[in-house]
Amino acid sequence: MSLRSSIDFLLYQWLNAPALNQRERFSDHSRDTFDAVLDTCERIAREKYAPFNRLVDTQEPHFDGDKVTLPQATHDAQKAYAESGMLSAAQDYDWGGMQLPYTVEAAANAFFACASVSIGSGMLTTGNANLLMAHGTEAQKNVFARHEFAGRWSGTMCLSEPQAGSSLSDVATRAVPDGADHESDPLGPRYRLKGNKMWISAGEHELTENIIHLVLAKIPGPDGKTVPGVRGISLFIVPKKLVTPEGQLTGERNDVALAGLNHKLGWRGTTNTLLNFGEGKFQPGGQAGAIGYLVGRPGEGLKCMFHMMNEARIGVGMAATMLGMAGYLASLDYARNRPQGRPMGVGGKDAAQPQIRIIEHADVKRMLLAQKSYCEGALALELFCARLVDEQHTGDAASADEARLLLEVLTPIAKSWPSEWCLEANSLAIQIHGGYGYTRDFPVEQYWRDNRLNMIHEGTHGIQAMDLLARKVLMENGRGLQLLAGRINQTIERAIQQPELAAHANALGAALQQVGSATKAAWATGVPTDALANAVPYMQAFGHTVLAWIWLDVALAVRASGSRDAAAQGRLAAARFFFHYELPKIGAWLRVVETRDQTCAELPEDAF
Numbered sequence: 087m088s089l090r091s092s093i094d095f096l097l098y099q100w101l102n103a104p105a106l107n108q109r110e111r112f113s114d115h116s117r118d119t120f121d122a123v124l125d126t127c128e129r130i131a132r133e134k135y136a137p138f139n140r141l142v143d144t145q146e147p148h149f150d151g152d153k154v155t156l157p158q159a160t161h162d163a164q165k166a167y168a169e170s171g172m173l174s175a176a177q178d179y180d181w182g183g184m185q186l187p188y189t190v191e192a193a194a195n196a197f198f199a200c201a202s203v204s205i206g207s208g209m210l211t212t213g214n215a216n217l218l219m220a221h222g223t224e225a226q227k228n229v230f231a232r233h234e235f236a237g238r239w240s241g242t243m244c245l246s247e248p249q250a251g252s253s254l255s256d257v258a259t260r261a262v263p264d265g266a267d268h269e270s271d272p273l274g275p276r277y278r279l280k281g282n283k284m285w286i287s288a289g290e291h292e293l294t295e296n297i298i299h300l301v302l303a304k305i306p307g308p309d310g311k312t313v314p315g316v317r318g319i320s321l322f323i324v325p326k327k328l329v330t331p332e333g334q335l336t337g338e339r340n341d342v343a344l345a346g347l348n349h350k351l352g353w354r355g356t357t358n359t360l361l362n363f364g365e366g367k368f369q370p371g372g373q374a375g376a377i378g379y380l381v382g383r384p385g386e387g388l389k390c391m392f393h394m395m396n397e398a399r400i401g402v403g404m405a406a407t408m409l410g411m412a413g414y415l416a417s418l419d420y421a422r423n424r425p426q427g428r429p430m431g432v433g434g435k436d437a438a439q440p441q442i443r444i445i446e447h448a449d450v451k452r453m454l455l456a457q458k459s460y461c462e463g464a465l466a467l468e469l470f471c472a473r474l475v476d477e478q479h480t481g482d483a484a485s486a487d488e489a490r491l492l493l494e495v496l497t498p499i500a501k502s503w504p505s506e507w508c509l510e511a512n513s514l515a516i517q518i519h520g521g522y523g524y525t526r527d528f529p530v531e532q533y534w535r536d537n538r539l540n541m542i543h544e545g546t547h548g549i550q551a552m553d554l555l556a557r558k559v560l561m562e563n564g565r566g567l568q569l570l571a572g573r574i575n576q577t578i579e580r581a582i583q584q585p586e587l588a589a590h591a592n593a594l595g596a597a598l599q600q601v602g603s604a605t606k607a608a609w610a611t612g613v614p615t616d617a618l619a620n621a622v623p624y625m626q627a628f629g630h631t632v633l634a635w636i637w638l639d640v641a642l643a644v645r646a647s648g649s650r651d652a653a654a655q656g657r658l659a660a661a662r663f664f665f666h667y668e669l670p671k672i673g674a675w676l677r678v679v680e681t682r683d684q685t686c687a688e689l690p691e692d693a694f
Contacts, residue, residue, distance in 0.1 A: 087418070087458075089200055089411060090128060091653060093193050096466050100643040101473050106187045109480045120190050126170055127194040134163040135201035142204050142355030143532050147291070149347050154290050154357055163205045164293050167198065168237025173208045173215075177235055188479075192404060192472035196465070199408035203536055204355030209401040210288055214241025214300055217394040218323070221382045225272050229333040230298050230323055239296040243394055244283040244324075244361065251285070252549050254388065255315045259283065259303040259363060261322055261378060271379065272331035278375030279303050279324060280364030282345070285543070289359030290326075290344040296335065297326040299342065300394065301363065301378060302387050313385065321387035322378030324363065328370055341376040343367040352535035396493075398544045399501035400471055406540040407464040410508025413515030413533040414457040420519055420528075421445035421454060444518070452667075453518055457511040459660040459668065463633045464504040466640055471500045488569055495558045495566040496632070498550040503629035505540035506547065512537050551621035554628060556614060559605055567605070574598055574635045581638050584645065590638050590665045597631045597669055600676050607680040619687040624679045627672035634669045637661040 097103045103120060106112045138159035148155045167173070175191045177183025198207040215234040218226050233239040250256035259281025263269075268276040279301060283289075290297070301322045304312040312318045328336045345360040366374035382390045425441040444450045474496070477489035512534040516523035523530045541547045559567045574594065581591035604624065608617040641661040644654050678685075 087415075087653065087656060089197065089415070090124070092462055092465060093124065093196065093469075095643075095653070095657075096469050096640070097189065097193055099647050100466065100640055101189060101469060103187065103189050103473075106189065106476060106480075111185055111480050112187055114185065115187070123175070123184075123186065123190060123194050124197075127172065127197045130163075130166045130170055131197035131201035134159075134166045135198055135205050138163065139202035139204065139355075140529065140532065142202065143352075144354075146349065146354045147347055147357045149290075149344060153292055154344070154347070156291060156293065156355075156357070160205055160355060161293060163202070165237075167207050173212055173237050174235035177219075181232065182235060188475040189469060189472045192400075193469060196404060196408050196468075199405045200412045202355065203405050203409055204353050206288070206356050208237075208240075209398060209405075210243060211237075211239075211241040213394040213397045213401070214243065214298060216397060217300065217390060218381070220393050221321075221390040222323075223274055225331060226274055226323060226379065226381065229273060229329060229331065230325070233296070233333060234298060238294060239298055239325075240288060240291075240294040241298045242286055242289050242300065243391065243398070244286050244289075244299050244301040245391065245395075246285045247282055248284045248360070252546060254302065254319065257281075257302055257304060257319055259301065260312070261303040261305050261320065261380075262375075264375070264377060273329075274323070274379035274381070277303075277305070277322060277378050277380060278364065278373075279322060279378045280375055283361045283363065285348065286359045286361050287353075287356055287543075289357060289361050290347075291357050295327075296329070299324040299326070299361070300381070300391065302391060303378070305384055316388045317385055319387040320384045321381040321390045323381055324376050324378040328377060338370050339368040340370055341366065341368045341374055351538055352532065353539050395544065396497055399497055399550075400468065402540050402544045403464070403471075403500040403502075403504045404468045406504035406508045406537055407461060407468055409533050409537040409540075410457065410461040410504065410511035411465065413512040413530050413537075414454070414461050416528070416530055416533070417457065417515035417518040417523075418445075418454055420522075421450050450518055453514040455660060455663045456667070457514050458656065459637070459664045460504075460507040460511045462657070462660060463637050463640075463664065464508055466636045467496075467500060467503070467633065470636065471496055491562065491566040492569055492573070494561065495554075495570055498554040498558060498625065499629045499632050501544060502541070502547055502550040502625060503633065505537070506626070506629075509534070509537045509541065547625075548622060551625040552618055555605075555608065555621045555624050556618055559628075560609075567602075570632075571598060571602070574631075577635055577639045577642065580642055584642075586645070587638065587641055590634075590641070590661065593665055593669055594631070594634050594638055597627075597634060597672055600672060601628055601631050604676040604679045608682065611682065615687065616682045616684075619682065619684055620678045623675035627675040627679070630668055630672050630675075634664055637664045 104117045107115045141159055145157050174183040175186040176188050195207055211234050215231040218231040234241050261277040261279045264276045264278045301324045302319050304318045305320050306312050326342055328338045328340050341364050343362045343365055345362045348358040363376040364374050370377055421444050424444050426444045428435045428439050474489040474493045478486050515530040519528055519530055522528050578591045578595050581587040641658055644657050
């Protein structure tokens with residue numbers, strides 16, 4: 087198995103990506119152009135990323151009080167990525183883009199995450215620019231987004247603060263109008279920001295000419311007070327270096343200062359920063375306060391920011407998937423080459439016999455098959471979500487609306503499921519290596535460290551669970567959940583006609599019923615604290631049901647292809663493993679949801 091073979095199968099034989107070329111936006115493309123993009127990204131990842139994954143882990147970013155220093159390999163990789171055109175791949179030709187389907191863009195970017203997620207590609211920069219394309223003014227698009235798509239400038243998202251991580255309603259950063267003429271600035275209403283932002287990935291570096299921060303802040307009213315909660319949050323463009331309305335650098339630094347670098351367990355190749363806005367270290371125009379330009383309308387900052395956050399959540403899911411895949415491929419190679427032990431015979435082991443490779447042991451096969459089922463299944467899920475993005479943007483009105491709602495429901499799963507189970511795959515990869523896996527002589531320990539972040543950033547595991555159970559399955563009177571159930575039932579109806587898959591189809595049908603019953607039971611009292619006490623087990627069961635559906639649908643595609651080669655056998659075995667070993671777990675998870683178990687919620691603090 088290779089990553090490329092998995093991507094090719096999922097793109098072309100499962101999702102039928104070339105069918106998108108029948109749509110006007112993608113009509114210039116063919117499988118040949120898709121393959122060319124995949125070839126280019128695979129090559130850059132192989133040459134510029136993979137050889138330096140350990141280097142960027144050991145040579146952490148260094149701040150000398152003036153600037154941040156990163157290894158030359160990071161500069162070279164970022165330059166190669168920008169020159170590939172992938173930052174603007176999905177944009178219009180007029181914007182220097184390829185008008186590439188997002189499905190293909192997501193698949194192509196998978197190579198970089200697998201080769202070195204720590205070096206990174208362009209997730210935040212592209213997401214930043216895409217937000218401006220959706221909510222910015224024409225001037226903001228032309229000055230900021232255009233330079234980001236070209237790779238000259240990079241982007242961040244600045245949400246969290248030292249005292250307010252996931253609780254964005256407690257954001258304390260303030261923005262006040264900058265002078266009497268602040269409304270007339272060509273780049274948008276101009277404000278001065280003061281506050282602190284924490285955990286800002288790529289918040290300071292010398293990789294690009296400028297860094298464009300998208301910052302959440304509150305605008306005080308005439309009485310000096312702000313609207314409480316998230317309703318008072320607005321969004322601002324705050325460039326590191328000030329620019330003219332024509333997009334030229336003025337040579338003046340904005341009042342954005344690096345307070346320090348966070349020293350992380352993993353992802354060490356990417357800076358993670360604490361930024362001070364308006365501390366007075368730099369004083370543009372002779373006064374303290376970082377200059378920022380309002381995006382959208384006052385008080386709608388979080389609504390705008392969700393455009394980037396949801397995109398980033400799918401990106402995090404893909405990163406988690408690819409880290410799991412990297413560990414799987416490494417442990418598969420190790421298992422094929424490591425001799426250890428002897429086969430069990432009727433009378434026990436015969437020490438006179440030569441050792442066998444560990445891949446011949448049943449328990450090692452179990453661990454490998456678990457990794458394959460997690461990682462290849464998660465890859466299919468992420469590409470399916472990417473396909474929904476294309477449907478949302480280029481389908482007819484009905485299919486676009488359906489895709490929008492399905493994506494709303496699936497986004498918490500696309501972010502959280504790989505971040506939990508592909509992390510487990512990394513743990514299994516270490517286990518297969520034995521003691522060697524726990525050393526830095528092999529890459530699997532770094533994959534685990536890098537992947538451990540993904541359950542935390544872009545909305546923690548618990549936040550995603552509450553989003554799923556409190557919002558997504560209830561929104562629009564449960565229509566999104568009904569649409570998903572309809573898709574799952576369509577797969578069940580097709581699979582039940584095939585004797586080899588009928589048992590899986592019946593098991594999935596039963597699981598879907600359990601999820602539906604548990605959803606109703608969780609909300610039976612109408613009290614949020616009753617329902618949400620077990621939101622994470624609910625999300626685990628929901629996610630496993632979705633992945634079982636994905637695997638059953640992939641299995642149908644395998645059988646439809648007529649192939650009986652090793653790759654086909656492997657995918658069918660991974661599907662079988664998931665149904666036999668994983669799907670049965672949902673019963674225990676849903677039991678506490680259905681009974682609204684309060685064991686955790688009601689335990690007094692002193693009892694701990």
